[in-house]
Amino acid sequence: MRSPRDFLKPLCVGAPDPITEVPFPPSRMIHFFDASNEKMRAKLPDIAAKADIVLGNLEDAVPVDRKVAAREGLVTVGKEIDLGGTQLWTRINALDSPWCIDDLTTLVGEIGDKLDVIMVPKVEGPWDIHYIDRLLAQLEAKAGVKKPILVHAILETAQGVAHVDEIAAASPRMQGMSFGPADLAASRRMKTTRVGGGHPGYLSMSDPTLDADGQIDASVARVTAQQDPWHYSIARMVDACTTNGCLPFYGPFGDIKDVAACEAQFRAAFLLGCVGAWSLHPVQIDIAKKVFSPPVDEVLFAKKVLEAIPDGKGVHMIDGKMQDDATWKQCKVMVDLATMLSEKDPELKAAYGF
Numbered sequence: 001m002r003s004p005r006d007f008l009k010p011l012c013v014g015a016p017d018p019i020t021e022v023p024f025p026p027s028r029m030i031h032f033f034d035a036s037n038e039k040m041r042a043k044l045p046d047i048a049a050k051a052d053i054v055l056g057n058l059e060d061a062v063p064v065d066r067k068v069a070a071r072e073g074l075v076t077v078g079k080e081i082d083l084g085g086t087q088l089w090t091r092i093n094a095l096d097s098p099w100c101i102d103d104l105t106t107l108v109g110e111i112g113d114k115l116d117v118i119m120v121p122k123v124e125g126p127w128d129i130h131y132i133d134r135l136l137a138q139l140e141a142k143a144g145v146k147k148p149i150l151v152h153a154i155l156e157t158a159q160g161v162a163h164v165d166e167i168a169a170a171s172p173r174m175q176g177m178s179f180g181p182a183d184l185a186a187s188r189r190m191k192t193t194r195v196g197g198g199h200p201g202y203l204s205m206s207d208p209t210l211d212a213d214g215q216i217d218a219s220v221a222r223v224t225a226q227q228d229p230w231h232y233s234i235a236r237m238v239d240a241c242t243t244n245g246c247l248p249f250y251g252p253f254g255d256i257k258d259v260a261a262c263e264a265q266f267r268a269a270f271l272l273g274c275v276g277a278w279s280l281h282p283v284q285i286d287i288a289k290k291v292f293s294p295p296v297d298e299v300l301f302a303k304k305v306l307e308a309i310p311d312g313k314g315v316h317m318i319d320g321k322m323q324d325d326a327t328w329k330q331c332k333v334m335v336d337l338a339t340m341l342s343e344k345d346p347e348l349k350a351a352y353g354f
């Protein structure tokens with residue numbers, strides 16, 4: 001293990017100093033686009049006006065014969081398109097793929113100063129982050145990049161989940177993690193073809209009704225309720241990220257037309273502590289914006305609590321609810337997020353009354 005004293009020294013002479021705190025600008029959605037697709041690239045200025053983060057995807061979903069075009073398309077985006085204040089990320093090809101090394105050398109060399117975060121798929125343990133960390137430092141030094149490019153891991157293998165805490169702690173570059181239910185399902189041999197969301201087969205059932213002879217009365221219907229197959233892993237990811245000062249995100253929801261289920265999946269992640277989710281299609285940008293902006297009534301209540309208890313101490317009754325030091329902190333989380341989002345979004349600012 002590296003000495004903590006070395007943690008904030010660059011891993012290559014001439015590379016920028018590592019950051020001490022992960023920046024947290026609006027991050028409600030990471031909008032994926034295929035940079036090899038000229039039509040999608042042309043839409044980017046409009047998309048960037050609505051989205052918090054846009055991400056040029058080079059990995060899964062980009063066909064093998066368009067890998068180079070996607071990389072080059074992203075270089076064009078970085079050099080030629082003004083995204084305003086919207087962050088530019090990429091998802092590189094996996095570390096065990098033949099494209100990864102050229103993704104990194106080309107992108108850092110050509111648009112290293114434009115890229116905020118590099119998302120690394122299929123991270124299995126801290127060793128994957130250590131590899132990327134050193135290589136990025138070398139490439140940053142070579143290209144004269146001024147601020148360190150941050151790293152975001154996708155949690156999408158059983159190994160990755162087993163090592164989630166070590167991954168989150170592996171480098172000061174760790175910006176956060178996204179939950180990847182498709183690859184994770186495959187890695188664990190879960191029997192689902194869905195990308196995120198629930199499953200009608202994953203449920204619990206109420207007890208049976210017994211007849212006079214103590215036998216199960218099959219004529220009486222039993223209540224079932226779908227359970228959340230992702231709860232455990234998302235909660236682990238949230239704890240690992242929060243413990244290490246980086247940001248957890250929910251990943252993709254694949255049934256683009258089922259906007260209600262997408263909203264439910266995003267909201268479950270929001271309530272558990274995620275700061276945002278992926279949008280795969282423009283329709284999911286609005287869903288993420290709605291879900292990951294805290295509800296107006298909760299923000300107004302939280303403001304009321306903070307105003308009523310300026311020192312955040314003791315026990316109080318507000319609107320019939322007990323408030324104390326702990327609930328004050330819950331309210332602070334809500335108000336801090338609302339304040340941060342209001343700086344970007346005048347409509348939210350008005351609704352929250354700032």
Ligand SMILES: CC(=O)SCCNC(=O)CCNC(=O)[C@H](O)C(C)(C)COP(=O)(O)OP(=O)(O)OC[C@H]1O[C@@H](n2cnc3c(N)ncnc32)[C@H](O)[C@@H]1OP(=O)(O)O
Pocket residue numbers: 031032033034039040043047057060061182183195252256279280281282
């Ligand atoms: C498990 C994982 O790894 S998930 C991450 C990898 N997957 C991705 O990145 C997928 C990204 N999304 C997409 O490729 C597409 O949205 C698809 C394939 C899912 C659906 O595409 P389509 O069938 O073309 O959707 P649809 O017909 O509704 O598109 C409407 C318009 O929005 C555009 N559009 C669709 N998705 C996007 C996007 N992500 N970004 C920008 N524009 C988009 C289309 O080009 C189309 O434009 P047009 O009206 O000018 O023709």
Ligand SMILES: O=CC(=O)O
Pocket residue numbers: 154156179180181182183184195251252
């Ligand atoms: O990359 C995302 C996933 O779900 O797999």
Ligand SMILES: [Mg+2]
Pocket residue numbers: 060121154156180182183
């Ligand atoms: Mg994946």
